[in-house]
Amino acid sequence: MDYVSTRNSSKNFKFKDVFIKGLAEDGGLYIPKSLHKYNQKDLDSFKNLKYSDLAKKIIYPFIGDFMSENDLGKLVDKSYSVFREKNVVNLIKIGNRSVLELFHGPTLAFKDIAMQLLGNFYEYYLDSTNEKINIVVATSGDTGAAAIDAIKGKKNLNIFVLHPNNRISSVQRKLMTTGSEKNVFNIAVNGNFDDCQNLVKAMFADKSFSNSIKMSGVNSINWARIIAQSVYYFYSYLLIEDKTHPINFSVPTGNFGDVYAGYLAKKMGLPIGKLLVATNQNDILHRAISKGEYNIEKVLETISPSMDIQLASNFERLLYDINNSSDIETVSAMKDIKEKGRYKIDKDKLDKINLDFLSARMSEEEILKVIKNIYEKFEIILDPHTAIGYGSFDKVNIEGNNIVLATAHPCKFPDAIKKSIKLNANLPKELMFILDEKENYDIIDNNLDKIKKHIKEKI
Numbered sequence: 001m002d003y004v005s006t007r008n009s010s011k012n013f014k015f016k017d018v019f020i021k022g023l024a025e026d027g028g029l030y031i032p033k034s035l036h037k038y039n040q041k042d043l044d045s046f047k048n049l050k051y052s053d054l055a056k057k058i059i060y061p062f063i064g065d066f067m068s069e070n071d072l073g074k075l076v077d078k079s080y081s082v083f084r085e086k087n088v089v090n091l092i093k094i095g096n097r098s099v100l101e102l103f104h105g106p107t108l109a110f111k112d113i114a115m116q117l118l119g120n121f122y123e124y125y126l127d128s129t130n131e132k133i134n135i136v137v138a139t140s141g142d143t144g145a146a147a148i149d150a151i152k153g154k155k156n157l158n159i160f161v162l163h164p165n166n167r168i169s170s171v172q173r174k175l176m177t178t179g180s181e182k183n184v185f186n187i188a189v190n191g192n193f194d195d196c197q198n199l200v201k202a203m204f205a206d207k208s209f210s211n212s213i214k215m216s217g218v219n220s221i222n223w224a225r226i227i228a229q230s231v232y233y234f235y236s237y238l239l240i241e242d243k244t245h246p247i248n249f250s251v252p253t254g255n256f257g258d259v260y261a262g263y264l265a266k267k268m269g270l271p272i273g274k275l276l277v278a279t280n281q282n283d284i285l286h287r288a289i290s291k292g293e294y295n296i297e298k299v300l301e302t303i304s305p306s307m308d309i310q311l312a313s314n315f316e317r318l319l320y321d322i323n324n325s326s327d328i329e330t331v332s333a334m335k336d337i338k339e340k341g342r343y344k345i346d347k348d349k350l351d352k353i354n355l356d357f358l359s360a361r362m363s364e365e366e367i368l369k370v371i372k373n374i375y376e377k378f379e380i381i382l383d384p385h386t387a388i389g390y391g392s393f394d395k396v397n398i399e400g401n402n403i404v405l406a407t408a409h410p411c412k413f414p415d416a417i418k419k420s421i422k423l424n425a426n427l428p429k430e431l432m433f434i435l436d437e438k439e440n441y442d443i444i445d446n447n448l449d450k451i452k453k454h455i456k457e458k459i
């Protein structure tokens with residue numbers, strides 16, 4: 001499969017570049033030139049597959065020139081053997097909606113599903129090259145934990161994770177800091193998540209630094225993550241018995257990676273009705289999708305921190321698409337966003353977006369209310385991100401089989417749960433031990449030179 005950048009569609013890339021580089025040299029995002037399409041007969045033939053076997057089928061066409069089908073099979077099986085559910089995910093019914101639990105991996109959020117695979121892809125690639133790579137990533141909590149678990153103990157790889165000191169929950173922090181592997185380095189930055197992200201961006205942009213340490217990234221723009229995430233849309237479709245009504249998904253959204261994976265599945269032929277982009281108060285995507293106003297505002301801290309974003313990086317992939325794969329128009333849109341902090345989506349393009357996407361926004365109070373209502377009615381505790389997905393279906397009028405993506409386990413966000421229902425959401429028993437483990441992390445000022453020096457010293 002050939003890939004291009006959203007900012008230059010004349011140059012072709014292979015999956016290896018797409019995966020290792022993450023971001024294209026021109027600042028654009030990688031996107032495949034064409035897709036493998038599935039018809040109803042193909043989908044019917046997937047019906048009784050195990051999750052991991054379905055994953056092999058969906059992923060292979062994207063990466064066929066990177067590894068053999070047999071090698072992919074081994075890595076997929078290895079990646080998904082660490083999940084607490086045999087079939088990785090679990091579909092339950094809550095009221096008149098289905099909820100797709102994606103948090104049964106080692107660090108209790110959906111990010112494990114893609115990240116475990118990425119970790120094994122890196123190891124596979126480095127085994128054949130002799131290179132040593134340093135992964136540097138900023139996190140508001142979930143990405144870092146998932147990345148650490150996927151990379152820890154692997155040969156030829158180090159991982160440095162920057163999190164905002166004292167601004168993530170203690171469970172989130174302990175999931176990152178309690179390991180003893182020598183290739184994991186946690187840095188608590190005296191600053192907020194934006195500061196952490198800016199530090200990582202600045203390190204990438206400093207070519208002499210980033211080349212000297214062979215720096216690589218695993219953030220949500222990495223195409224390999226998107227492919228891995230599209231699998232559970234297929235899988236949950238196959239689990240729904242009644243296919244006479246449209247199947248819609250509500251996706252708690254930050255960087256637009258997870259919901260874009262649903263759009264990708266739809267483009268590959270999966271008959272999805274609507275994708276509901278569910279946001280918290282940081283609602284840039286809701287303003288974009290409902291009114292065509294993609295305007296940057298200041299980030300607010302919320303009880304759903306993994307969705308606290310200013311700009312949704314993966315949205316560029318959709319902009320490219322609705323501009324009929326025009327790199328020129330995408331470059332011009334991204335220039336507006338960078339220079340003016342705003343981009344107006346024309347009516348005809350917005351109509352096109354609304355064929356596939358709707359959106360909603362949930363306030364802090366509304367989120368707490370959903371958690372309370374669901375607990376009182378069904379004795380099930382939703383995490384705040386999932387509650388946004390669940391509550392968003394009440395804000396739009398879509399009929400059919402409505403599926404909510406449950407993106408995190410409630411025990412990761414104890415403060416919000418306590419505030420809503422005055423209860424502690426316990427960790428799964430397999431993970432209780434982290435509460436008493438020794439933590440390892442260094443606290444460093446929000447200072448680029450200090451962070452670079454620290455990284456250089458450790459490698």
Ligand SMILES: *Cc1c(COP(=O)(O)O)cnc(C)c1O
Pocket residue numbers: 109110111142143220252253254255256257258259306307385407408
């Ligand atoms: C990362 C994350 C999200 C947002 O996903 P995107 O792909 O960035 O849109 C939502 N919920 C949880 C729990 C997350 O960790």
